[in-house]
Amino acid sequence: MKIKKRKALTRFLYLFFFLGLQLATVHAQEKRILRGIVTETTDKGNILPIEGASIHWLYTQSGTTSDSLGHFQLPYHPNSRKLVISYIGFKTDTLLIAGEPFVKVALINRNELGEIAVSYVRKSSEVSFIDPFKTTLMNEKELFKAACCNLSESFETNPSVDVAFSDALTGTKQIQMLGLASQYTLMSQENIPSTRGISMLQGPSFTPGTWLKGIQVTKGQGSVVNGFESMAGQINTELHSTETKERLYLNSYYGAGGRTELNMVTRLHTDGKFRHVLFLHGNTTFLETDHNKDGFMDNPTGRQGNLLYRFRWDLSKGLSWMGGFRVLDDLRNSGQLGVNVDNPGKLYAMKLGAQRQEAWSKLAFTFPRKVYKSMGLQMQFANQNNQARFGKHNYGGQQQSTYINFIYQSIIGTTNHKFKTGFSIQSDRFAERLVQFDTLLPVVWNQQEVVSGAFFEYTLNVLPKFTLVSGIRGDYSSIFNGFITPRLHLRYAISDKTVLRASAGRGRRLASVLGENMTLLASSRVFQFPKLNLQTLVPLSEYPLSMAGFRPEIAWNYGLSLQHEFRLNYRPATLHIDFFHTRFENQLVVDRYEDSRSVYFYNLEGRSYSNNLQIQLEVEPMRRFDIRLAYRLFDTRTQYKSQLLNAPMVAKHRAFANFAYETKTKWSFDYTLQWIGQKPLPSTSGNHHGDLFANSSEAYWLSNVQVSKSFKNQGLDLYVGAENLFNFMQHHAILNASTPFDEYFDATLVWGPVFGRMVYGGMRWKW
Amino acid sequence: MKNLMLLVVILLGLQVNAQNKTEKTTLKVFGNCSQCKARIENALDQKGIKMAEWNIKSKELVVVYNPTKISLEKIHELIAKSGHDTEKATAPDSVYSELPGCCLYRENPHTHED
Secondary structure, eight states: OHHHHHHHHHHHHHHHHHHHHHHHHHHHHHHTEEEEEEEEEOTTSOEEEOSSOEEEETTSSOEEEOOTTSEEEEEOBTTBOEEEEEOTTBOOEEEEOOSOSEEEEEEOBHHHHTOOOOSSOOOSEEEOSSOSSEEEEEEHHHHHTSOSOBGGGTTTTOTTSEEEEOOSSSOOEEEEBTTBOGGGEEEEETTEEEEOGGGTTTGGGGSBGGGEEEEEEEESOOOGGGOSOOSSEEEEEEEOOTTOSOSEEEEEEEETTTEEEEEEEEEOOSSSSEEEEEEEEEEEEOOOOOTTOSSBOSSOEEEEEEEEEEEEEEEETTEEEEEEEEEEEEEEEEEBTTOOTTSOTTSOEEEEEEEEEEEEEEEEEEOTTOTTOEEEEEEEEEEEEEEEEETTEEEEEEEEEEEEEEEEEEEESEEEEEEEEEEEEEEEEEEEEEEOTTTSOOEEEEEEEEEEEEEEEEEEEETTTEEEEEEEEEEEETTTEEEEEEEEEEEEESSSSEEEEEEEEEEEEOOOHHHHTGGGGSBSOEEEOOOOOOOOSSOOSSEEGGGSOOOOEEEEEEEEEEEEEEEETTEEEEEEEEEEEEEEEEOEEEESSSOTTEEEEEEOOSOEEEEEEEEEEEEEEETTEEEEEEEEEEEEEEEOSSOEEEOTTOOSEEEEEEEEEEOTTOEEEEEEEEEEOOOBOOOOTTOSSSOOOOSBOOOEEEEEEEEEEEEGGGTEEEEEEEESTTOOOOSOOSBTTTOTTSTTOBOOOOOSOSSOOEEEEEEEEEO | OHHHHHHHHHHHHHHHHHHTTOEEEEEEBOOOSHHHHHHHHHHTOSTTEEEEEEOTTTOEEEEEEOTTTSOHHHHHHHHHHTTOOBSSOOOOHHHHTTSOGGGOTTTSOOOOOO
């Protein structure tokens, strides 16, 4: 009996307990509490809890943090179903919560994604400690330090990139890395190669600075995923994305010399799965100026219209389609003061026109619940037209390019072993024609090269100590057969303050002989190509450049760099020491030494190399005050016809200092001081009756200053500044400027600014 | 080049000069996350403070300051005014209640084992 009673009691208790439990569950659901766990996957593949991760409902103040076991609980919010999970050093994740009681969140290490961190306070320009590539990330704040105007002018505060004038007429600023001309740096826009071939020289001026959200500057070779062309480095630009916060972003700029620029970035959507942004740019320079008093305009007059549209469409979970198009028209006029470029008469005139149309598409698919596994398909079509007239030289060029790149990325076992693989097709059709004087044989370049290939890149992460990225690609060119591009990047953290990087790899590119050297037409020098060995009785009516025997350029690049973080009087400081060696196996040599009245083009026979040492110190002696100091050594030599000589126009020694101070009331002061050493100059010794130049230029100082004030509540920024504050000028920049049609005329010997101090001002308004 | 060297020398000189007058101390400040870190460190962006760094895990704030320009009491006060309790000062409730959810360390402290 007693036993029975006891049994009944036990049953009752059980029942009670279960009911209670059930009730409790119901109760919990009524209160609607979301529970979850936040984890990370370590490089060894272990799943560990993240303590202290911040979890909150999007657009609300309701949030919590995870405990030492990674657990959290948070009441459901009536107005938000999007849960934001963030933790320092990890990519912020946003989840759509349908009503499940428990969620598992696996955060991804930000460094594995190689993304620019935006969610917490970072320096405006920095090199990630954990990136195996030597990449400087420049964000919008850094770009604001040099308010004017386009990509070619955005590197004033970055000592890794040099900007040099190519000639005294076109106003073109050429980008140099590691002492090598711009064509040896791969320029890409959101990882699609953008400035190539005949648009090489002017290309950077086609990207307005205001359109940019950031620039990544990689010294040495980039990833094989982005192709085989990079040799000295890679410059990747990122436009404002479709996720931009601002409804409208306006910028206007006015500089002495009548340079006027207007920019507008408009977000066209308010919300939803289809998001799109429109970019507009217009610029005009209307005043003819002659600061250095040589009878020639210092900067061309001209105008540019530039329109870009981009969209992002989230089609379904994990699948999105991004794309856009761009249309550009640019015109530059220059020459002797007062010249009418369309009817120059006896005056020297320069006219440079460029039109570009491009469209691109990117399909991205991330596998559900497998963030490490994704596929992407990038495509771009571009059409570029150039027309140029330099006195009696006429040039016309067209390039039609198609680029297709498919990337698949995943892991092998754990996220310690990652790989990317895929294939690419790159096609370039060139149609160029050059007529130098009326008496010479026209030079034509009509050729199409299709390069198709496949790549594989493996990344080994033993974080935080060691990273290895080893990539290889095999490509086949329709003209020059197959070639292999291997690349290797290593990163080793000696301590948590010191990191060592090493890289080695091969790059290959087909030179666009006329397009890349178009600005050399600003002289009476005659372009000399190899003699053709043709068994023909009929005299040629034109010179086919495709038969000149130019081989693709091939270079090996090796780099070693040290990054050390330390404290200088309690304040953070960083020291960078980089050494890069580039050695050409094959190069298109552009020889201006052999003869004062010619430019010879031929294949490299012998050695050609560039050594570059850079020592850079970044200190922050006070909060909001940054100092960047750099010294750079360049030794760039090529075997010319006569002998092994230093490349022209590359200074051996350079020093750089940048000071940036910001007050709490958002006044910013930026000052950049540069010292540029002597540069070797092309030969002018043959000009017995004309003008002569020394064999090297003078050393000189350049400095820029800018003051800006930010009115945060109004979204308004105002700035004024001066470039070339010391008003330094190369007074004698054009040889025989008074007789531009004789054989001694040469406007390509520019080693310093021809325009004096330039004062400017402008505004930015974000709404 | 000479000017640049001179500048470096002057800067280093200033640094050494400043070093002699500073004091370093560690104090406990309550908070939770990286947002708290930014807020605490920004509160000490003041004259006389050379360095202020707060550790999320240990809740310890390392301050290097010049006692002739700013007192330790003032430092506590500045932190409290930004919404964070210290071992000596308490943040006003009005400021504390305005903090974002993840920073509400009083209700939802995120404490480390040690």
